[in-house]
Amino acid sequence: MPNALFARLEQKHRTIAYPDQEPTLPDRFRGLPVIDASKCGEGCRDCAAACPTDAIAIDRERVRLDLGRCLFCDDCRSACPEGAITYSQDYRLSVRTREDLMMEGETLKLAAALDEKSRRLFGRSLKLRQVSAGGCNACEADLNVLGTIVFDLGRFGIQFVASPRHADGLVVTGAITENMRSALLTAYEAVPAPKIVIAVGACAISGGPYAGNPEIHDGIGSLLPVDLYIPGCPPHPMTILDGLLRLLGRLENREKTI
């Protein structure tokens, strides 16, 4: 017992000050991609050709990036001869609709909060059931990490629960394998209405690096109505936390300071 107390002292207080302070991210962190189309060479399609998931489409001079397919890898950036592609440190990536993930130069339309009634229900207590349906355990790991003392998800009233019957919604990861489709749908049915669905990671949104394989459904698609899309491969824990808080309207009055 004294050992445990001594260890507790040594381990210090480790919960980050977010959202009062911005998180510290590594300098090589690949956040929101920035494409400066004005630098593009005429007829150059090198980035689109290099993209492993065909997330980049070039139509005449316009470059369109589908963040839902993006693996946030380095292939486009290193293929670009003009240095037109960079990754910003911006970890805020969550949106409310699939279309909002289609970026064309302009800034991302970040997720708006749920409607007033849903916020009254979920705003201060949101219980989520996680279902991995072909996830590689990276998205799952970075969801799990939100429960550690670093992020302390519980302080926002958000918690992962064991039974879908105790949950207000599902957090879905993975490309939705055919072998998990029916279990996923059963879990969704078991969640009492009103309920929300959150798609985490490129696989759940688009099939990610496995898009097109007949063994999967290329993400949730129209299988379930999705309320929040959190892109990334996997998304950083801060990206996920930001998305959850944004959905609950917990960041609204802070936008000016952040």
Next chain:
Amino acid sequence: MNGYENFVPMRLGRAIDRDSLKDASIDDFREAIVDSVEAGYRVAALFAAPAAGEAGVDLYAVLADASRSLLHVGKTRIEDGAYPSMTPEIPCVHLFEREIAEQYAIRPDGHPWFKPVRFHASYAPGRDAWGRDPDEKPIAGDIDFFRVEGDEIHEVAVGPIHAGVIEPGHFRFQCHGENVFHLEISLGYQHRGIERSLIGGPTKRTIHAIEAAAGDTTIGHATAYCQAVEALGGSRVPGRAEVLRGIALELERLANHVGDLGALAGDVGFLPTASFCGRLRGDFLNLTALLCGSRFGRGLVRPGGVAFDFDQERIASFKQRLASAFTDVTTAVELLWNSSSVQARFEETGVLTKENCLALGIVGPAARASGVDIDARVDFPSGVFRFTQIPISTAKTGDVFARAFVRWLEIQRSMKFIQEQLNALPEGSIRTAAAPPRPNRLALAIVEAWRGMICHVALTDQEGKFARYKMIDPSFYNWIGLAIAMREGAISDFPLCNKSFNLSYCGHDL
């Protein structure tokens, strides 16, 4: 050994011409494998591939002779869709034979536990090893589970969806009260069709599909893939890149081992270590991100080398953060060994004997915890491990305690390795242009990832494209170990035993 003359000896890093592999007769092929396992070799891989340009399917075996760091590859042609199973003689091939049946509809006659592995349609159109309708997709979990009969027997079914934030799989227990007579594990829910999709590659997507095959083993699988492709193309990797790959591999081990010790503490209700290690696992992931921007090492290991380098400033910050994390890990983990309530739960729980480990071909910390002296970093060294040795960490008791303690020994040795390597980082470039794979070659890669041995086998066709790419995650060898360790245990100990193995569902299901 009989039938052995058609096997070709190989070392890692060098591809062989596929034409140098002569077909053994099925009898010779079987005999060579069975004899070599009885002589102490391991079956690193046993898989099927379509015969080049002809009817029939080839079976390939990779036998690993750790005592001489030598691998032996052999093949045989199966023309009539069946062969006599080897599992009754050498149980370690049980899952390989089921996988071959599921993928290429080749039936191992006499297999004692003949059930599907991942529940997908076979790669051979119109054929199915179980005589099911080949046009209908098999339903996951649709098998006859082994049942114990009796008035006082009850059956517990768990999954595919489990209670935590964890991947899906199905567990079926046959119990008498708390006592588990038998546990059957049926997986396949995570099957994304990875191996099938790799045929015809490499494409721009291949490395990404490999990196996310088992996301917590990104570095392990990416390293194995790159070594296979480099061997196929005859490329050399700069020394600095080899060291950086080694550091990343050990960081991956540190993050996962520390996380596992925390989770084991959590499963016995010992919250201090659970809480500390949960945070510390992230510290190691963040060190990987310091190097390459991704906590899981996505984008770091690439054919020809690595994509990110250390500068002096980064090394200084890395060293300081690593040392500080290690100090905290030490206090957190020592609490475990000093708490009798924890030890009472860890000791004698989920025992896997050395004999069973050897018979079933268990790898990694799970095998070492039962006193099996194997570690691919020593037995089949590649990359930086050819020049530096990490001692093999073993324990004797084969219980949860041993699996936890081996992790702690490995944490200390990985720490020391990284610190030494950072002090002696070779100068020079980090990447060379990798040559494309040469046609008609076979290459092997073996990497000791944090869960144990990864084995990749790449076969190219006449155009230098993958005719077959076989990848084996350590979990594929080890799931049976968990099932056997549960026998005569208490069902309430299952979460603890499960965590002590911490196997990958997606790595198994691919």
